[in-house]
Amino acid sequence: xxxxxxxxxxxxxxxxxxxxxxxxxxxxxxxxxxxxxxxxxxxxxxxxxxxxxxxxxxxxxxxxxxxxxxxxxxxxxxxxxxxxxxxxxxxxxxxxxxxxxxxxxxxxxxxxxxxxxxxxxxxxxxxxxxxxxxxxxxxxxxxxxxxxxxxxxxxxxxxxxxxxxxxxxxxxxxxxxxxxxxxxxxxxxxxxxxxxxxxxxxxxxxxxxxxxxxxxxxxxxxxxxxxxxxxxxxxxxxxxxxxxxxxxxxxxxxxxxxxxxxxxxxxxxxxxxxxxxxxxxxxxxxxxxxxxx
Ligand SMILES: [Zn+2]
Numbered sequence: 001x002x003x004x005x006x007x008x009x010x011x012x013x014x015x016x017x018x019x020x021x022x023x024x025x026x027x028x029x030x031x032x033x034x035x036x037x038x039x040x041x042x043x044x045x046x047x048x049x050x051x052x053x054x055x056x057x058x059x060x061x062x063x064x065x066x067x068x069x070x071x072x073x074x075x076x077x078x079x080x081x082x083x084x085x086x087x088x089x090x091x092x093x094x095x096x097x098x099x100x101x102x103x104x105x106x107x108x109x110x111x112x113x114x115x116x117x118x119x120x121x122x123x124x125x126x127x128x129x130x131x132x133x134x135x136x137x138x139x140x141x142x143x144x145x146x147x148x149x150x151x152x153x154x155x156x157x158x159x160x161x162x163x164x165x166x167x168x169x170x171x172x173x174x175x176x177x178x179x180x181x182x183x184x185x186x187x188x189x190x191x192x193x194x195x196x197x198x199x200x201x202x203x204x205x206x207x208x209x210x211x212x213x214x215x216x217x218x219x220x221x222x223x224x225x226x227x228x229x230x231x232x233x234x235x236x237x238x239x240x241x242x243x244x245x246x247x248x249x250x251x252x253x254x255x256x257x258x259x260x261x262x263x264x265x266x267x268x269x270x271x272x273x274x275x276x277x278x279x280x281x282x283x284x285x286x287x288x289x290x291x292x293x
Contacts, residue, residue, distance in 0.1 A: 003179055004220045008054030008077050011175060015048050016113075016158040024113055024160055031102040031113070032094050034087060034153070039144060041105055043083050044112055048159035049174040058085035060154030061120040068130050071213060078214050081131055084122075085114065086148035092119055095153070103157070111161050118154035134201050141198070191224065197257055204228050228253075231272040264290070 006012075016024050036044065046052045054077070059067065064082050066072050071080045085103075087095070095101060101114040128135045128142045137143050173181065182190060194207035203209075208225045227240035230253035234246040244251075252272045254262075262269050264286050268279045 003182060006050065006053045006175065007219075008073075008075075010054060011179075012047070012050040012053040012056055013176075014050075014056055014112075014157055014159050016160050020158075021160050024158055025110070027100070028102045028110055028113060028160075031100050033102045033104055034085075034091055034095070034114070035104050035106060035108075036085070036111065037144075037148065038106070040085055041111065043085075044103065044157060044159060047083070047157060048112070049176070051175050052083060053175070055083055057114065057156035058152070058154055059083055060118040061122075061152070064120075064122065064152065064154070068127055078218055080210070082127065085153045087119075087151045087153050088149035089151070091149060092151045092153075095119065101153070109161060112157045112159040114153060114157050115155045116153055117156070118152075120152055120154070121150060122152050124150075132201070136201070139198060139201055192221075197255060199257060231270075233272070 043052070043058075047055055047057060054073070059082055063074055064084060066074060067079050067082045071078060073079045095116060097116055097119060099116045101116050102110055103112045103114055105111055124145050125135055128139075128145055132139055132141050132145075134142060137146055205225075205228075208223065211219075211223050227242055229238050229240050230244075230251045231237070232239040232244045232246055232250050233252065234250045235244050239251075252270050254269060254273055259269055259273070263279065263282050266283050266287070268276050268283070274282075
């Protein structure tokens with residue numbers, strides 16, 4: 001059995017190499033420039049490696065609207081969050097359609113060239129409503145959206161340098177490297193988990209319910225739905241509502257958000273949740289972090 005094909009059928013590679021890279025680097029000196037924020041820089045790396053296949057760059061207006069309103073790309077492929085590059089009024093005024101734009105990191109390194117195909121205005125509030133299901137600016141995604149420029153720039157990218165912020169470098173693999181690794185290990189099934197929660201904006205099962213918007217098989221992955229688990233003092237172990245007959249008062253259940261809140265206040269979570277000596281190390285680490293900030 002072979003691995004499933006990349007989303008959209010083709011693993012995208014937007015890294016410029018060799019002579020192409022040299023000529024882009026040379027030409028970039030005369031190009032208009034744009035500085036990316038941290039999210040845009042991270043998205044750029046994902047596009048370069050094909051982790052956002054089939055995207056070859058930042059979304060143009062028609063694609064952006066389809067994704068925002070229908071969770072689809074133009075060819076009908078499922079896509080739930082716009083991948084965009086923003087510009088302020090001042091930045092936009094220095095660019096024109098057809099330009100190649102030098103994209104730089106916050107610290108000035110040349111990362112990529114954008115082949116600028118579109119410049120368009122967009123409705124931040126509508127995007128927040130449709131994509132994040134909230135317009136509350138305390139939501140980190142909404143906050144970032146409200147803080148970015150009022151224009152979006154669409155077009156293919158050619159990446160000449162990766163982001164260097166490679167913490168946990170031994171655990172970072174591109175899709176191509178992961179596919180090679182799966183093949184080498186002979187793994188037939190790989191399980192990815194639900195993403196982390198964001199405060200209390202979403203329900204426990206929203207990451208499962210979203211699959212109801214798509215036809216079975218559309219994503220070519222098989223979703224595996226598990227009940228929320230908790231520690232039950234009567235069962236004396238981990239349990240779910242399917243396995244445990246006891247009253248809720250015997251259950252110990254904490255979200256990741258709640259645990260982080262407790263630790264940052266110096267509180268030790270219940271012993272069923274984490275060992276006190278581990279909690280102590282985390283509390284010390286967090287207090288050092290907040291002292292440094
Ligand atoms: Zn129980």
